[in-house]
Amino acid sequence: xQRVTQPEKLLSVFKGAPVELKCNYSYSGSPELFWxxxxxxxxxxxLLRHISRESIxxxxxxxxxxxxxxxxxxxxxxxxxxxxxxxxxxxxxxxxLIFGQGTELSVKP
Amino acid sequence: ETGVTQSPTHLIKTRGQQVTLRCSSQSGHNTVxxxxxxxxxxxxxxxxxxxxxxxxxGNFPPRFSGLQFPNYSSELNVNALELDDSALxxxxxxxxxxxxxxxxxxxxxxLTVT
Numbered sequence: 001x002q003r004v005t006q007p008e009k010l011l012s013v014f015k016g017a018p019v020e021l022k023c024n025y026s027y028s029g030s031p032e033l034f035w036x037x038x039x040x041x042x043x044x045x046x047l048l049r050h051i052s053r054e055s056i057x058x059x060x061x062x063x064x065x066x067x068x069x070x071x072x073x074x075x076x077x078x079x080x081x082x083x084x085x086x087x088x089x090x091x092x093x094x095x096x097l098i099f100g101q102g103t104e105l106s107v108k109p
Numbered sequence: 110e111t112g113v114t115q116s117p118t119h120l121i122k123t124r125g126q127q128v129t130l131r132c133s134s135q136s137g138h139n140t141v142x143x144x145x146x147x148x149x150x151x152x153x154x155x156x157x158x159x160x161x162x163x164x165x166x167g168n169f170p171p172r173f174s175g176l177q178f179p180n181y182s183s184e185l186n187v188n189a190l191e192l193d194d195s196a197l198x199x200x201x202x203x204x205x206x207x208x209x210x211x212x213x214x215x216x217x218x219x220l221t222v223t
Contacts, residue, residue: 009149034210043113044152044199044214086151090210095140095203096165097212099151 023087132200
């Protein structure tokens with residue numbers, strides 16, 4: 001079954017500390033993975049996709065097919081990074097996105 | 110560029126009733142997806158519409174149905190409401206095909222079933 005797992009509901013770090021939000025997936029075939037973010041009082045929005053291999057707001061995510069993981073990382077967290085982060089997998093049939101449960105990132109001053 | 114809008118923002122219904130939620134897609138987007146987000150959970154895919162046809166459906170019973178109109182706006186209808194239907198309902202629009210991954214979400218409709 002296709003599934004996305006985010007094991008941490010809440011991750012709390014201090015400003016300037018490194019951040020890693022974990023995401024594991026279960027998928028048969030070649031996966032397409034994404035990170036979506038929801039800041040307070042804002043809409044859910046795309047943060048980054050693994051295919052583009054880009055860094056957005058200092059965040060990067062590497063697809064590790066051996067470990068079936070797509071962890072989101074940032075070397076130095078900022079207070080404005082505080083938000084809900086959702087890992088998502090694109091289904092190979094149509095445009096369905098399968099979301100994880102989400103991790104709330106709290107960056108303290 | 111107009112973003113995705115949803116109406117109403119909040120709704121309270123009684124078990125057994127029917128509800129219709131509405132969504133206007135972002136300008137230029139012809140694909141609309143609906144998601145249910147229960148408290149503390151990630152969004153769960155209900156179905157997607159492309160050019161007024163259902164284009165994929167998640168694990169939801171038939172009492173969840175939808176429509177897409179020629180202007181690409183969409184409706185989600187839920188019949189025979191149950192308490193477990195209480196959730197945030199999100200609409201997302203996108204371009205079709207390989208660009209579907211970038212979905213633009215609306216603010217959601219909070220449905221409470223009592």
